Amino acid sequence: MATPCLRKVIAAALPLRFVDFMEFALYHPQSGYYAGEPTRVGRAGDFTTSVTCGMMFGKLLAHHIAAWHATEKIIGPWRILEPGPNNGQLARDIIHTLRQDHPDLCALLHYVTLDPLPIPLAWQRHHLADLAPTLECQASPVDLAPLPTFVIANEILDALPCRRIQRSESDWQEIYISAQDDDFIEILRPIDQETIPSHLRHSHYPVGYRTEFRDNWHSLLCPLLPTISHGHLLWIDYGFAAPEYYHPARTDGTLRTFHQHRAGEDPITLPGEKDITAHVDFTSFAQFALAQGCDLLRFEPQEFFLTRIAATLPSEPPMSSAEIRQLKTLIHPAQMGARFHALELRYPSHSPSQNPTTLRRLALWSPTS
16 A cells, blocks of 8 residues: 555644544545455455355355345345445355355346445456346445345444544543654544443543544445335444443453454554454444434344354255354354344334344343333
8 A cells, every 4th residue: 555645645634533544544545445456355365254254154144135035025126235345255155145045036136336445346346247237336325226125234334434532530532643753643632522422421431541432324324225115234243232342441442453464553553554443332333223214123143143044044955064164163152153243224114112132232221221
């Protein structure tokens, strides 16, 4: 990445809230971390995902989508919508499984990937061209007519830029990025206390406690909803419900960097050359989704979600040894099973009441409330 160029762009805009610095570092259209060809995942990249474990992840999601299609009794054109497709492997795995196990569904399927950055989008259009006309790569959902739609968003929420705050003696302050000599540095500035998540406003935290939060969920969710006549939205990511996310013992938040499979905690050096990510406050995102007219169908660890789908797979042909190994990696609590969670929404809302188990897991409801 052209780090010197990006440093000049950032330096010209200082001082910046950390969330704006992170936006530059990840999504600057020429020099941001995600602006190049999508080759950073897998063993040769900076990090692994459920998709890079093998085709089993896509196979399970394809069967889950097929079950939704059958339950909804969909007749006519329908859509799978995938924001942030990276190298397109998940789309390839899902389409391959549907063609093999549910060929009748593919005839009227319109699979759309969304990536607003020009270089990744061009790469995806070239490398996924063999999946046409089933698949189309677009920069935005703005021109999509409403259809029955299943949205699959794998590890998208964690890449959304976040605000960082720190506890002082009397209140919270926001972390900004400034410069000293030729180096970027952190500085603290006042923040409107009412903009901070309620779990932080109404609890005691030690001086110096740092964490992060997101108030920009609309940038991901709201553009998708007009494309959905009715459907589900599945968000799979690493994160917690708010009480665990903002636990007093988590004194430095969850923000991390990744470069060549090495985790780090210095996000302001080498902008554009390493991934910057933070866990997802699923409670906050769920509250926002409810306000947009969604139902909360489930929130559970990936191990529970995928194990239940795996139990519905046809017994013939049996899983190969490779598929069994992949499944174990995806559901084992010590690997990806407990680290990732699945939040599934329905849009538009069908009922005034929500799943009580999901509400309880998200700390949005308790027997005493």
